[in-house]
Amino acid sequence: MGSGIIAKIGHIRDGSRSRSGATNINGSLVYIMNKEKCDMKLTAISEGQVIREINYVMNDLKTVDGLYIGCKQISDINDSVAEMMQVKEFYGKTGGRVAMHLIISLNAEESGIENAGNLMLLADDMMSELFPEHQAVYAVHTNTDNLHVHILINSVGLDGKKIHMDNTYIALKLHPTINKFARRYGFTPNAEWERELEAEKLSIVDRKIKLRELIDLAIEQSTDVDMFVQVLKEGGNAVNVGKYVSIKTPDMSKAMRTYNLGSNYTLDAIKERIADRLEPFEASEVKNHVAEITGREVVSYTPNVIKKYKDMTDKEKKEAIHMLKLGRNPWLTKIHGNYAMRQASEEMARLALVHEIITTYSTTNSPEEAKKEIVERKKELGEEIKTVKKLLSKYKPQIELYKEMQVLMKRAYLYEHANLVEYKPEYERYQELEKRLEEGYGKTIAEVAEYADDLNNQILYAQAQVNELSNQYKAIISFQGRGNEEERNDEINLFTAIGHSEAKNEAFLYNLLKTRQVYLTSKDNKECYIRVLTLPAVINGRNSVATTVTVMSKAGTELEEFSSEEMTAKEFNQKIKDIRKNYGIRSCVVNDNENAAKNELNKEARKKSR
Incomplete structure (x- = not known):
């Protein structure tokens, strides 16, 4: 008897061997669906028997020329590369790791062709449990002594989420799931995976939460990396600092590298956080990229004059942000009346205002040039949004302390001023967090609240601009669509x-x-x-x-x-x-x-x- 089922994982990247992500995915699919590799070793078994076996084990599994080839979240297996790339392009996630290549192999003793159908079912069940929103193509290869299934998984799901496959996830999620379905279909589970799982006392989520808290507390008490390490060791933790930082708490079976905890927990980020923890918050500004279109008296979807965010009064900021939170755009005029009236009003305004949009964004009065300028402004806004989001991430530890204090604030007040003793724990926790903000970061709750709210409001402001620029772009397209342009390039x-x-x-x-x-x-x-x-x-x-x-x-x-x-x-x-x-x-x-x-x-x- 062999050691049980095994799994190997590879990653397909954009740009490897100077090829695009789509080309690399296609190359892997060609390999996976190679007829010679999928053909049965036992020549006495006919193609018809294979098809009947597939139909027997699962009617929904697809076959290609009678071979054991299936897919998930793919409507046409022959168009799978295009369907995967369509999802990536929609969410703007075409770079980096474009796909995951997983191979699951059986013991030689269990590698008879009669097990090919069950191995496909195992792959299908594993995908449904771990990656239900991700597209995949899989094929059983029968050309070696060990029956094995190749699974090619789109790294970006239909929900826009990307797979992050680290060693902890593999040990605590992937391996146990494969073992569970191995038992279901009569295959030998991997005993070594089970021994590793039994040794781990904390779940991956609990471990990450605990390590982040330990690191945040150590940073708040440290002036350099040596002091940071000392604080952690005094808490009974094993710490190793080299190219990476790895930490093992007493209730963890093995250490975890801190870069697995997020961008704020790499070695460079920890050094930066220690050096900057008492510095003032870093300022940011989302600029106004929407052109001021004036001189209209009818409803349209082009922008009103609006001040730059930094130039608004507090009252004007609140009014603009209030409109955004209601799902309304501060550039839009409120539309009264019924649908027909709105359509008529827009019809009257469109041509004159589109002309103004084009002349505003193009020095040559060219619709194509105006559209290119709008696209460039949207890109600039995208970079500004990224900058603000990076600051939200950079200061997340302080902001998270503030958010917890928000939750505790009312009960802490009732304990302190109304003598409601049942809220003493909340009061003590509030005091602890306030002390951490002041001593660890040199900030008051009011400062953190104002900064966090300003960053979030800037993102709302920027996203509204993106939406308005999109409307202007569509307005030009509509103008071209009415026959005002000789050629259609949209x-x-x-x-x-x-x-x-x-x-x-x-x-x-x-x-x-x-x-x-x-x-x-x-x-x-x-x-x-x-x-x-x-x-x-x-x-x-x-x-x-x-x-x-x-x-x-x-x-x-x-x-x-x-x-x-x-x-x-x-x-x-x-x-x-x-x-x-x-x-x-x-x-x-x-x-x-x-x-x-x-x-x-x-x-x-x-x-x-x-």
């Missing part, structure tokens, strides 16, 4: 044009609830257009949107319709792919109204006839 893919994922993300993250109706046309098909209606919705108790997509004939007859409310996200995306395939739509243009869409179809038809 074609986008169907998923982006429908905009459901973006609207859902904005609703969840920023409480920006969209009401949007647009009409999509494509030069690839001049016989139909697509109506997209997006409305606010509450799904599973969270703010979201519902999008209805209707394919219309050129004459205005409904050809097909579906809604995101009636199906899962995966099914909705598949429906969009079906439209793209069935109607041959590779790219499309967004039009504000039905007449504009029909005019676009007729214009292209006239071009074609000429």
Whole structure:
């Protein structure tokens, strides 16, 4: 009998061997799905038997030419690279580790072809438990003495979260999960993994929380790294400082390197925090990147004149931030009246105001130049947002102390001033945290509160600017879509044009609830257009949107319709792919109204006839 099931992990990176992330993922998929490696060693077993075995163990598992190849969160296995890259591009996470390559192998004694189906099930169950939001392709290879399955996992999930696979996660999550499913399907579990797990007294979450607290306390009492190490050792902890810092508490079976705790806990960060702990807070400023568009008397979605954040009075800041927290934009004029009146008003204002946007952002009055300038300003805002978020991360230990004090404040007050003795523990904890802020960082709770609120408000202010610049960009696109430009250079893919994922993300993250109706046309098909209606919705108790997509004939007859409310996200995306395939739509243009869409179809038809 062998030592049990084993696993190996590799990472696929963007830029390795001077190749893109997509190229490297594709190379791994070609290897995984190689027919020669997936072919059975036992030639007496026919392809038909393999297919029947697959169908027997799990009807949902897909086969490719009768081979043991499956996938998760992928609608078309032959288009898996494009689907994975689409998720990465949507969340802006195309660099670094682009995929994880996991290999799970069985003992030679358990490597008969009859176990291939169960090994696929093990891979499928492991993905469902550990990485339910991540796309994956897996294949059982039968060309060696040890039956093994290759699993290629997208590092970015459908929820935008990226896999962070450190040694602790492997020991406390990955290995136990593989062992659990090994038992379920009759394979020998890895005994060494179980011995390591039994030796660990704390969960990975508890260990990280405890180590962060220990490090924060030691930093607050230290003037240099030597003193920091001494404080930790006096607490009974084993500390090693070399290229990295590793710490082991008495209830940990092995040490953990502190860089696993986050960017504030690397050796360089610890040194910087010790040196700067009594320094004043570092200032930051989000600048105003939105052009001042003036001279209108009707409702539009272009910006009002607004002061720079640093130039606002306290009252003006509060009013602007209050609007942002309500999900409203301080550049937007409040719209009164019914939907028809709003549409009419926007129609009247659009052309004149779009002209002003273009002349403001372009020195040559070029729509393309104006769009490029808006994109550059959005990039600048993105960098400023990153700077503010870095400061929030840098000062997170102080801010976390302040947040805990906020929770305790009322009860501590009631103990001190109303003699409610049941709140004595909260009062004592509040006093302890206040002392830590003052002695460890030289800050009062009022200073931390003001700084934290200002940083968060700056992010709101910047995100509102990003939203407004996006609206201006879309305004120019709409202007071009009305035939005011001879050439159309604003074609986008169907998923982006429908905009459901973006609207859902904005609703969840920023409480920006969209009401949007647009009409999509494509030069690839001049016989139909697509109506997209997006409305606010509450799904599973969270703010979201519902999008209805209707394919219309050129004459205005409904050809097909579906809604995101009636199906899962995966099914909705598949429906969009079906439209793209069935109607041959590779790219499309967004039009504000039905007449504009029909005019676009007729214009292209006239071009074609000429």
